[in-house]
Amino acid sequence: MTTKQDFSPPEWEQVLEGPPAAGMLVITAARGGMFRETVSMAKAYAEARQHHGQSELLDEIVAAKPKVDHTRYRSPEELEEHSLAHLRDAVALLDTKATAQECQEYKSFITTLAEKVASAHKESGSAEGSVSDPERAAIDSIAKALG
Numbered sequence: 001m002t003t004k005q006d007f008s009p010p011e012w013e014q015v016l017e018g019p020p021a022a023g024m025l026v027i028t029a030a031r032g033g034m035f036r037e038t039v040s041m042a043k044a045y046a047e048a049r050q051h052h053g054q055s056e057l058l059d060e061i062v063a064a065k066p067k068v069d070h071t072r073y074r075s076p077e078e079l080e081e082h083s084l085a086h087l088r089d090a091v092a093l094l095d096t097k098a099t100a101q102e103c104q105e106y107k108s109f110i111t112t113l114a115e116k117v118a119s120a121h122k123e124s125g126s127a128e129g130s131v132s133d134p135e136r137a138a139i140d141s142i143a144k145a146l147g
Contacts (some may be wrong), residue, residue: 001056002098011093015106018090019045020066021083023108024140026117027074029138040120041066044113057102058109080141087145107146114139 004012023041027034032053048062073079087110094103131139 002094002102003056004060006097007093011097014093015090016061016064017086018106019061019110019113021086022114023040023117025080025083025142026114026135026138027136028079029118030132036120037117039075040116041113044109044116045052055102055105057098058105061106061109080138084141086144087142088147089115091146110146111139111143114142 007015020041023037023044023056027037027041045062045066051058053059071095073082091103091107094106098106116130118139
């Protein structure tokens with residue numbers, strides 16, 4: 001089993017940045033709903049903690065409070081570029097240090113988190129729980145970055 005101790009502090013930060021980066025990418029994809037969508041990201045972490053013991057690596061990831069910096073990027077395009085780079089880098093790192101199953105669990109957690117965030121807010125002209133086209137595009141970009 002892979003644990004936090006298998007990573008240097010900068011590597012661990014890289015792994016931890018992936019999920020909130022994906023969440024922020026979806027949150028900023030469409031206007032409105034930022035509060036609900038941010039809360040849904042926190043709920044995704046809480047739900048993952050309920051499955052404690054199934055993956056030691058994922059347990060340690062979701063035990064850390066997600067760090068979201070809203071002011072770090074000057075444009076939505078810069079946020080997208082850096083978020084997708086965080087995801088690619090984290091997955092590449094996990095590919096070298098974690099098992100294939102742990103990598104898949106990490107990717108699955110991020111995908112689930114992105115879907116929960118996207119469906120948290122009723123978009124203009126759509127039913128609650130539906131995902132807007134910009135959010136769907138963000139989720140597709142996330143999935144592509146995860147490989």
